Amino acid sequence: MTLGYRILLIIIILLWILGDFSFLLASLSEFFLVTGLYLNKTYSLICHQNPDKLICIDNNCTLLCTRCTGIYIGSLFTSIVTVLVDKTSTPNIGYMVAASSLILADVVLYNSGIYNYNKIISFSTGLFFGSVGFLYIRSGLEKLIDELK
């Protein structure tokens, strides 16, 4: 994958995360307030947006829950790392299974009352899943670009 495509991926993920933080940034510019109101509906399609599970600062919250925010920040992290390392092999499917199992375990454990919902655990499991998941998307895009050549 060329450097241009890799930077484009970073920009797309960065914009997506910026959208998630719209209401937190609304005090800086009215643009974020208007965008946030529209994006609230967009993000509702991919996240439950439970008010107790959002990241809030001074009563202004993210549009995605803590775990989803972790997933996209994890993707951003890996996308930045992979700009430096142009690796083309497909990662082992076991990593994806491990990352998904951690999320599933967290959901089952706090829902069954073994421990209370914890934003740090939620964010961490999301971060790991996003970091690993991005590698599969990137690998798929690489193969697609090769096929189209």
Added chain:
Amino acid sequence: MKKYLSSFVCGFGAGVLQIVPVAKSFSCCLIIPAAAYLALILDRKALGETGIIKMSKGLKIGVITGLYAALFGSGFEILITFITKNSDIIVAYPELQKMLTSFPLAESLIEQTQDLLASVVNDIRTTGFSFLYTFAVISNNLFVDVIFGLIGGLVGVQIINSRTTKSISK
């Protein structure tokens, strides 16, 4: 149409699940990628294919599944809003109003935004239809479902190919 029957079936299923509140909050962003993956498996079974799938095919099936999910999801949501004269924006309206006043922005802008929201809520409560709300539902569903369908297609192909490679090497 027949060529993309698996996408149609899975897109329809995903479209329905997108509007069921409990299923929606439980499966979050997994509905559309899972539908794309399922569409790939159904397509393989229908065509009797056992070999490696091309990424371009995964992309095509993923995007079309997302498109069908967006069409059905939007259609059902608009129809339900029209019949019940209620929607998630009406539920969130009091909270949005409270939140708007908390922003340190120009009062005129906050008033304009509140008026816009109030007109949407009023339209839905009285007629069950708001042009702005309908536009938001369709554009959001199209954008999100196509992107997540694409992701589901690309990741799905790799999962299927990895299993196929393993079974061939055995």
